[in-house]
Amino acid sequence: MTQHEAARRPNRLPTTQYDYDELIHEDRVHQSLYTDPGLFREEMRKVFGAVWVYLAHESQIPKNNDFVTSKLGLRPIIVVRDNAGTIRALYNRCTHRGATICRQPSGSARSFSCPYHGWSYFNTGQLSGVPWPEGYGCDFSDPKYNLAQVPRVASYRGFIFGTLNPDAPSLENYLGPVRRPLDEWLDRHPGGKVAFCDANRLKFRGNWKLLYDNSCDGYHVIFSHRSLLAMENRLVAGNTPEKGMAFYKNSPDDGPVYLKYFGNGHHFKDKRATVEKRPGALWEIEGPHPGMERYEAALRARLGENADAVLDLASSEPVNINVFPNLHILGNHVQVSQPLSVSETDTTWWGTAVVDEKDALYGEVDAVNALRMRTQESFPNFGEVDDLMNFEGIQAGLAAEEDEWVYMHRGLDVPGRITTDADGVITGPSTDEVFLRETYKYYRQLMTAEPDIAITREVAHE
Ligand code: FES
Numbered sequence: 527m528t529q530h531e532a533a534r535r536p537n538r539l540p541t542t543q544y545d546y547d548e549l550i551h552e553d554r555v556h557q558s559l560y561t562d563p564g565l566f567r568e569e570m571r572k573v574f575g576a577v578w579v580y581l582a583h584e585s586q587i588p589k590n591n592d593f594v595t596s597k598l599g600l601r602p603i604i605v606v607r608d609n610a611g612t613i614r615a616l617y618n619r620c621t622h623r624g625a626t627i628c629r630q631p632s633g634s635a636r637s638f639s640c641p642y643h644g645w646s647y648f649n650t651g652q653l654s655g656v657p658w659p660e661g662y663g664c665d666f667s668d669p670k671y672n673l674a675q676v677p678r679v680a681s682y683r684g685f686i687f688g689t690l691n692p693d694a695p696s697l698e699n700y701l702g703p704v705r706r707p708l709d710e711w712l713d714r715h716p717g718g719k720v721a722f723c724d725a726n727r728l729k730f731r732g733n734w735k736l737l738y739d740n741s742c743d744g745y746h747v748i749f750s751h752r753s754l755l756a757m758e759n760r761l762v763a764g765n766t767p768e769k770g771m772a773f774y775k776n777s778p779d780d781g782p783v784y785l786k787y788f789g790n791g792h793h794f795k796d797k798r799a800t801v802e803k804r805p806g807a808l809w810e811i812e813g814p815h816p817g818m819e820r821y822e823a824a825l826r827a828r829l830g831e832n833a834d835a836v837l838d839l840a841s842s843e844p845v846n847i848n849v850f851p852n853l854h855i856l857g858n859h860v861q862v863s864q865p866l867s868v869s870e871t872d873t874t875w876w877g878t879a880v881v882d883e884k885d886a887l888y889g890e891v892d893a894v895n896a897l898r899m900r901t902q903e904s905f906p907n908f909g910e911v912d913d914l915m916n917f918e919g920i921q922a923g924l925a926a927e928e929d930e931w932v933y934m935h936r937g938l939d940v941p942g943r944i945t946t947d948a949d950g951v952i953t954g955p956s957t958d959e960v961f962l963r964e965t966y967k968y969y970r971q972l973m974t975a976e977p978d979i980a981i982t983r984e985v986a987h988e
């Protein structure tokens with residue numbers, strides 16, 4: 527049984543000291559959105575406290591008692607599948623004097639013991655014991671001593687989200703139409719699922735929104751990722767199609783690549799039309815991964831005509847699916863961002879593996895997953911660093927505080943560039959900034975409201 531508690535703002539702070547209508551316009555936003563520590567603190571409440579935030583993937587905690595640590599905004603969280611199989615998001619914060627109780631990134635534990643003074647908690651969040659209790663005059667069965675937890679935790683096809691906002695819509699409604707590309711991305715894998723494997727962890731000296739702003743940006747690719755494009759195409763000869771992101775070299779706004787804005791800050795870049803629809807086409811367009819040739823040759827020798835479809839599963843699906851505020855799916859990878867401060871952000875690139883319970887891959891699942899891991903060497907290593915350098919460059923540039931505005935008006939007021947469906951989904955050409963403008967409209971809506979943040983605590987069974 528759980529008990530809800532409303533969270534109170536410390537010292538009854540005024541809701542805001544900022545005029546968000548002054549700071550956020552359709553064509554531009556104020557630099558202080560990226561540099562003001564007070565505004566960042568409000569975001570941790572009004573953005574990360576109000577919406578569904580991605581926390582972890584079910585494949586990271588397959589068995590009861592498995593856990594993984596995460597963050598909800600700045601709040602340290604333990605995502606655990608408890609002793610009875612319920613997925614919970616516990617605050618990683620001792621109810622004694624506030625220390626984190628779990629300092630491992632993942633593992634299996636029926637209980638957590640605080641390293642400071644040894645208070646212990648079951649993985650349901652309930653306090654299980656304190657050292658030398660005779661020194662206390664209180665009743666430790668009071669739920670206030672149990673760990674705080676995120677009141678609403680839900681999964682969408684393996685992706686676990688949590689929200690502190692009792693008034694938030696259901697997770698399915700929050701995701702809305704972004705579920706469609708997410709479903710398509712999952713459905714190309716056997717059984718319609720993937721498992722997370724290991725990760726590439728990075729940190730940059732920039733605001734968390736810089737990463738989100740860039741996640742659907744097709745305008746920068748040809749300039750910022752010049753060396754990656756050159757590397758991907760170094761061995762291309764004759765009639766072989768150009769590889770990787772070469773599409774952006776021509777007139778990208780006239781091509782088949784488009785972006786969509788789905789509402790609630792979610793957006794999508796679809797590059798699939800640049801790949802022919804036949805087995806093997808996706809594998810052919812992959813950039814070179816030295817050392818993979820022998821795997822490919824061995825797979826072709828063993829599988830014959832079935833090899834092409836199997837190799838496609840080792841290739842990166844050319845989509846960017848961005849779920850506000852912190853989840854991105856790119857190729858075979860899942861990128862998660864976590865703010866650290868107004869000017870520092872963690873970002874993690876998870877590799878994903880195929881799970882082949884019905885042997886759709888003719889016994890070759892390990893070879894496919896070995897090849898998939900090698901795709902971490904491409905964009906996550908050679909492309910992401912280009913982006914992080916831009917984010918750090920922007921953060922440095924925005925220190926010039928009297929030069930106030932950041933523009934995002936590419937496509938605005940240009941007739942015929944952008945269409946809106948009957949259901950409100952917006953479609954634009956690949957280098958348009960309409961996804962940014964729409965995301966900041968949603969952001970302004972969040973920042974001008976005050977969510978009723980709540981936490982829960984487990985109550986002892988009678
Ligand atoms: S802070 Fe955890 S036991 Fe004291």
Ligand SMILES: [Fe+2]
Nearest residue numbers: 747750751913
């Ligand atoms: Fe990029």
